[in-house]
Amino acid sequence: xxxxxxxxxxxxxxxxxxxxxxxxxxxxxxxxxxxxxxxxxxxxxxxxxxxxxxxxxxxxxxxxxxxxxxxxxxxxxxxxxxxxxxxxxxxxxxxxxxxxxxxxxxxxxxxxxxxxxxxxxxxxxxxxxxxxxxxxxxxxxxxxxxxxxxxxxxxxxxxxxxxxxxxxxxxxxxxxxxxxxxxxxxxxxxxxxxxxxxxxxxxxxxxxxxxxxxxxxxxxxxxxxxxxxxxxxxxxxxxxxxxxxxxxxxxxxxxxxxxxxxxxxxxxxxxxxxxxxxxxxxxxxxxxxxxxxxxxxxxxxxxx
Amino acid sequence: xxxxxxxxxxxxxxxxxxxxxxxxxxxxxxxxxxxxxxxxxxxxxxxxxxxxxxxxxxxxxxxxxxxxxxxxxxxxxxxxxxxxxxxxxxxxxxxxxxxxxxxxxxxxxxxxxxxxxxxxxxxxxxxxxxxxxxxxxxxxxxxxxxxxxxxxxxxxxxxxxxxxxxxxxxxxxxxxxxxxxxxxxxxxxxxxxxxxxxxxxxxxxxxxxxxxxxxxxxxxxxxxxxxxxxxxxxxxxxxxxxxxxxxxxxxxxxxxxxxxxxxxxxxxxxxxxxxxxxxxxxxxxxxxxxxxxxxxxxxxxxxx
Numbered sequence: 001x002x003x004x005x006x007x008x009x010x011x012x013x014x015x016x017x018x019x020x021x022x023x024x025x026x027x028x029x030x031x032x033x034x035x036x037x038x039x040x041x042x043x044x045x046x047x048x049x050x051x052x053x054x055x056x057x058x059x060x061x062x063x064x065x066x067x068x069x070x071x072x073x074x075x076x077x078x079x080x081x082x083x084x085x086x087x088x089x090x091x092x093x094x095x096x097x098x099x100x101x102x103x104x105x106x107x108x109x110x111x112x113x114x115x116x117x118x119x120x121x122x123x124x125x126x127x128x129x130x131x132x133x134x135x136x137x138x139x140x141x142x143x144x145x146x147x148x149x150x151x152x153x154x155x156x157x158x159x160x161x162x163x164x165x166x167x168x169x170x171x172x173x174x175x176x177x178x179x180x181x182x183x184x185x186x187x188x189x190x191x192x193x194x195x196x197x198x199x200x201x202x203x204x205x206x207x208x209x210x211x212x213x214x215x216x217x218x219x220x221x222x223x224x225x226x227x228x229x230x231x232x233x234x235x236x237x238x239x240x241x242x243x244x245x246x247x248x249x250x251x252x253x254x255x256x257x258x259x260x261x262x263x264x265x266x267x268x269x270x271x272x273x274x275x276x277x278x279x280x281x282x283x284x285x286x287x288x289x290x291x292x293x294x295x296x297x298x299x300x301x302x303x304x
Numbered sequence: 305x306x307x308x309x310x311x312x313x314x315x316x317x318x319x320x321x322x323x324x325x326x327x328x329x330x331x332x333x334x335x336x337x338x339x340x341x342x343x344x345x346x347x348x349x350x351x352x353x354x355x356x357x358x359x360x361x362x363x364x365x366x367x368x369x370x371x372x373x374x375x376x377x378x379x380x381x382x383x384x385x386x387x388x389x390x391x392x393x394x395x396x397x398x399x400x401x402x403x404x405x406x407x408x409x410x411x412x413x414x415x416x417x418x419x420x421x422x423x424x425x426x427x428x429x430x431x432x433x434x435x436x437x438x439x440x441x442x443x444x445x446x447x448x449x450x451x452x453x454x455x456x457x458x459x460x461x462x463x464x465x466x467x468x469x470x471x472x473x474x475x476x477x478x479x480x481x482x483x484x485x486x487x488x489x490x491x492x493x494x495x496x497x498x499x500x501x502x503x504x505x506x507x508x509x510x511x512x513x514x515x516x517x518x519x520x521x522x523x524x525x526x527x528x529x530x531x532x533x534x535x536x537x538x539x540x541x542x543x544x545x546x547x548x549x550x551x552x553x554x555x556x557x558x559x560x561x562x563x564x565x566x567x568x569x570x571x572x573x574x575x576x577x578x579x580x581x582x583x584x585x586x587x588x589x590x591x592x593x594x595x596x597x598x599x600x601x602x603x604x605x606x607x608x
Contacts, residue, residue, distance in 0.1 A: 291565030
């Protein structure tokens, strides 16, 4: 498991390359808009930390992702002068493939079920290092820097609400927050349609959902499930889990555009939806984790 | 005219109440997203500074505006515990009237041509103080704090691009920038359909356009014209003016949503459009001045 010093070291490492996102007042609470990072999501923090800590840079890195992690690794690799190979499933939108290529990465398109296998082959063939999307201490420590910034900017914070999927983000944030201010509540937010962590929380052990069931939520970046490593952090540090409906997620996306002037993807708005349900006073912070929404989809949310 | 000490004092006064907006990398340059201020526009800075400097607070303040200045004054007045009366023309969208009322201001709806007259009457009846949208040194000094933040965050800045209407924003920014780093270019951005300052620049004196002609641009917050006071700052400190087409403005709005995950109003995207035309290296900063766009309008831009 990671600890506070890992997060503090990560913060120093990545500071020159990430946006120091401000807290934005929103309703009676606050937003931490990680959608404003260069690649449009918090994932950049973890990828930058992992790349900075890479020992052998010559053989490159490999990642498999159809989403924000792909661009995060490509961006961080380019910055550190490391070759990047990204494995993407064949149903990835062309715009994301193009964006990843534009960041200088070599993209491999494979069948949906072949991602992990192809990534492992690339690692073996090249002697490259795999950068996983969440199941890695350096990645978790990088995401945790968000927690440090929240505490620094809002000393009166009482609750931090964080979206959960593989759990890398909340593992890092909760580790940092609980180490510095144990009284601050860390709450995970999940779509009710992919509420495996809520179930795990109730059961007291990792409960797994069928991946097909988890894929029904519109929050397409929240369809993953925790690893043993992230569950160890979640079960130790997270105070509560709130689930939200698909309608609440879409309402939060529209609300963020109208009242905070932020473009958020559905996954990025889940913590905002959870915070709206929690109510509370002025000490609540919701992490807006990403803003990579298809423009036509956003247009549809706004028009209705 | 204002000078650097006015801007420095304003920065200290308003710091607790404004968002310290970050610089966001965008293309080869940077964005200063003032759309992230609580009321969605830079106007809050000038209004807060003016309200903080108000001597007699008991009789309240008056403003006339259909746009961002109305909400800025209402917000700042509530914060300082000062009664606010806002005069709005009868064609103001209901959502803006409601937002201004929600901030605790008393709203007076009048005929389009009666705004100034009604505001003057309220000032006379109540002994209240008029807070003009740009023609006031305290307002200009407040807007200038954006210039200080740009210089602090990007020491290598070479160009700052700022939208122009009444000229309060660029007057403040240019005063601050030129006092600290005279080599940094300050460029004004205007819609070609409301290019009165570009004409003034060429003529070397204030050239006035017919208000009806200026009203044709979709950038509805840029339909005003400089006062003698703002023109004095502009003619002394601004290096150049760039005009952009309506198509370039709409493309910038869509680009900001897609690539910077920012909701910008057309007026707020004009400097971004101008920066795209200027090209240049990594030292350019464009001020995104506001994000209060009608959601249905934004949806239309995104869908096309």
